[in-house]
Amino acid sequence: MEYLDLIMFAALMAAILSGFPVSFCIAGVAVIFAYLGWVLGVMDVSLLGALGQRAFGLISNTVLIAIPVFVLMGAILEKSRIAEELLDTMGRSFGQLRGGLGLSVVLVGALLAASTGIVGATVIAMGLIALPTMLRAGYNPAVASGIVCTAGTLGQIIPPSTLLIILADVMSNAYQQAQYEQGKFSVEALSVGQFFAAAILPGLLLVGLYVLYILIRGAFRPQDMPAADIGLARPSRAELMGAVVPPLLLIFAVLGAILGGVATPTEAASVGAIGALLMAGRKISARPRLIFLGAGALILLGVLAGLNPVRLQRSDAGAFEWAIGGFYLSLAIAGLGAALMALRAGIQNGMVQEALGSTLTMTAMIFATILAAGFFSLVFIGLGGEDRVAHLLANLPGGPTGALLFVMLFVFVLGFFLDFVEISVIVLPLVAPSLIVMGHDPIWLGVLLAINLQTSFLTPPFGFSLFYLRAVAPKDISTTQIYRGVAPFIGLQIVGILLVWLLPAVATWLPRTLF
Numbered sequence: 415m416e417y418l419d420l421i422m423f424a425a426l427m428a429a430i431l432s433g434f435p436v437s438f439c440i441a442g443v444a445v446i447f448a449y450l451g452w453v454l455g456v457m458d459v460s461l462l463g464a465l466g467q468r469a470f471g472l473i474s475n476t477v478l479i480a481i482p483v484f485v486l487m488g489a490i491l492e493k494s495r496i497a498e499e500l501l502d503t504m505g506r507s508f509g510q511l512r513g514g515l516g517l518s519v520v521l522v523g524a525l526l527a528a529s530t531g532i533v534g535a536t537v538i539a540m541g542l543i544a545l546p547t548m549l550r551a552g553y554n555p556a557v558a559s560g561i562v563c564t565a566g567t568l569g570q571i572i573p574p575s576t577l578l579i580i581l582a583d584v585m586s587n588a589y590q591q592a593q594y595e596q597g598k599f600s601v602e603a604l605s606v607g608q609f610f611a612a613a614i615l616p617g618l619l620l621v622g623l624y625v626l627y628i629l630i631r632g633a634f635r636p637q638d639m640p641a642a643d644i645g646l647a648r649p650s651r652a653e654l655m656g657a658v659v660p661p662l663l664l665i666f667a668v669l670g671a672i673l674g675g676v677a678t679p680t681e682a683a684s685v686g687a688i689g690a691l692l693m694a695g696r697k698i699s700a701r702p703r704l705i706f707l708g709a710g711a712l713i714l715l716g717v718l719a720g721l722n723p724v725r726l727q728r729s730d731a732g733a734f735e736w737a738i739g740g741f742y743l744s745l746a747i748a749g750l751g752a753a754l755m756a757l758r759a760g761i762q763n764g765m766v767q768e769a770l771g772s773t774l775t776m777t778a779m780i781f782a783t784i785l786a787a788g789f790f791s792l793v794f795i796g797l798g799g800e801d802r803v804a805h806l807l808a809n810l811p812g813g814p815t816g817a818l819l820f821v822m823l824f825v826f827v828l829g830f831f832l833d834f835v836e837i838s839v840i841v842l843p844l845v846a847p848s849l850i851v852m853g854h855d856p857i858w859l860g861v862l863l864a865i866n867l868q869t870s871f872l873t874p875p876f877g878f879s880l881f882y883l884r885a886v887a888p889k890d891i892s893t894t895q896i897y898r899g900v901a902p903f904i905g906l907q908i909v910g911i912l913l914v915w916l917l918p919a920v921a922t923w924l925p926r927t928l929f
Contacts, residue, residue, distance in 0.1 A: 418456060419799035422447040426790070426840075427831065436836060437779070440786035448793045457796040468788040472781065476680065477583045477606055482777040483683035484574050487668075487690045488529075489769035489776075490760075494694030496661070497526055497539040503649045503657035505547060510648075513632025513639040515551055516561045519544050520624045523565025525658070527572040527617070528665045529690075533871060537566030537879050541886040554638040555891045557631070560899025563872060563879040564624060564906075570834065570868040572617035573610035574668055574686070576780065577864060579679065580838045582609040585860040588846035595851055604856060606679040607672045611925040612857045613864060614669075616914050620865070623906045660696075663713070664689045673928055676720065688712075688753055695756020698763050708752020715745040780835055787839035800844060807848045814852035818859070821845050822866055822911070829870025833878065837867060861921040862914055869907040872900045 422443060429439035451457025472478070491497070500522045508514035508521075519540055526536045540562045548558040570577045586604040593601040632639040649657070668686040671677040677685065692709045696702045724739045725731065760766035794800065807817040828837050842863065850856050871879040874897045883896060914920050 418447065418451060418454070419794055419797040419802060422794060422797060422799070430836065431831060436833065437782035437786040440783065440790045440836070440840070444786070444790040444793045447797065451793070451797050456798075457793070459796075461792060461796045465789055465792060468792065469785060472785055472788065475583065476678075477579065477586075478781075478784075480574075480606065480679040480683045481576055481579055481780060482773055483680060483687050484576065484579070485776050486769060486773040487683065487686040488569075489772040490687065490690040490694050490765070491526075491529060491661075492536075492539065493765045493768045493772070494690075494697055494760075496693060496697070497522070497536065498543050499657050499697075500525060500661065501540060501543045503653055505544065506649050507654065510641050511632070512636050512641050513628040514641060515544070515548050515553065516557070516628045516632070516639055517625060519548075519561050520565045520621060520628065523568045524572060524617075524621045525661050525665075527568035527570075527575070528669070529661045529686075533567055533569045533879060533882075536569055537563060537882040538886050540566060541883045545883075545887060545891075549888065549891075552637075552640045556895040556899035557638050558899070559883060559887065559891060559896040560901070560903055561624075561628065563877075563883050563896065563900050564903040566882070567868055567871040567879050568617065568621065570871060571613055571620065571864055573613050574672075574679070574683070575613075577834050577838070577867060578609050578613055579606055580780075580784070580835065581842075581860050581864055581867075582606040584838055584842050585609070585846060585856050588843060589850055589856040591847040592850035592856075595847065605929070607675075608857055608925040608929050609860055609864075610669065610679075611673055611928050612861050612921045615920050615924055616861050616865060616910065619913060619920060620907070620910045623910055624903065627902065627906060660693050664693065667713075667716070691756045691760065692752060694765060695752070695759050698765065699755055699759035701755060705752045705756050708749050708755070711745040711752070712749035715742060715749065718742065718745075783835045784839050787836070790840060791843055794844070803844045804848045807845065807852070814849070814854060817852060818849055818854060818862075821849060822862065825863060825866050826869065826873075829867065829877075830873045831876050832870070834867040834870055837870070855918065855922060857925055858914075858918045858921045862911060865907060865911050865914065869904060872904050872907070874900075 425447070426440065426443045429443055430436055432439070448457065448459065448462060452459040501518070504518035504522050505515055508518040511517065522544075523536060523540065526539075545558055545562050548561075549555060569575055582604060583606075589604055590601045593599075628639065664686060667689055668682045671682040671685060672679055689709075692705055692712075695705045696709070699705055719742060722738065724735050724742065726735060726739050757766065760769075807820070810816045810820055812819065825837060825841065828841065846856075846859065849859060871877050874880060877900070880893075880896055880900065884893060887896065
């Protein structure tokens, strides 16, 4: 009975590894151990009365509302095959260099990460498009597989990302709990924007490490990544601008609105979804020029309204203000017309239906897991698990540094078996408050954990990126080659964690400057 909380955690690991749907495993284990705790007299079952409050808190959480909209944005970009255009253009731009194709895959992965944030879609797209091209160019199969897997996981650390949104909510709650424990009742909260800002430089740091590794390996082992003669002309400046500029504008609109304090993450996600729809419509609509003009009208409206806002409800509004308001209204109508044209083309093409189905599936999975994890943590706390975790961390050798090192290693090992959602909503709420009470900066801590959780997509045997690539890779590429290919990049991930650990300003400078 004394170790019922530990037995509960072990039972959860066993249930998840059984292959049964994760959310049902979490909730089922919680039900069984709540009953056992009540029967054995070690848990006050009235604690479960808070379950309804937790469920209501989840569905009314304004931060998490951004998740389905960001997922929709990424799904639209995936289904409209914009990734294919980017990969083709970048591959023809860098393919003639040693390691050039690998370099283009990493850069495209970074662009797609900042515009879609969906790891599975990015890995599958690049596995279908880039991997065969790299193999035809003579790339070592293990190296090519490792590059594709790793570039696809950038969507977890480069904002906007689902992981960062969930992590921001978890760390904000942990920070408030830590402040209460320290006797502070006028508590501060953390925002999604702060975590987005904190993750930008570490994300670019990882991209730089990948690029440096590819260039060095291409120089010292050219047989692994030879220069590619793909038989296609290098793209013209117009082609390059047409492929790269729209995603960059979308990234600027979404992240700029959040980091600039113009919009909340949910509002910025809506802007991103409309932008993705317009980008897709420009490709599939019969009238791409009209959609392009409508998109330009919306961009112009955003810039002008920010520089010169008009408030027509004021009593001193004159003819000039009404004229500007009419001009803004005409720009809004033009943008709305373009969005409706793009939506109609997407529905006729079937792209919108596929994107909505994909969004519904992923959103249901995430929210069901979070809801079940709330139930699990409630029972775990009732069995004394939270006190055990706090006592364990407080008594580890090395003080706060030793406790953080233990948590990072524990999360890294869990990443071999569990998805980032399960780790984020089950494990982190138990350990994060204690680490913050020990003096660790919550934003810096969140970024370290985010990079660690990103690594879980690459670690065998259950790394999700490995499964995604295995599903689309040619049959002559073995699973062992994929595992061998990601090993150096797992090492680079650890180097990235160490750099952020030793240089906290990499994660904390930008959010402190902006917020």
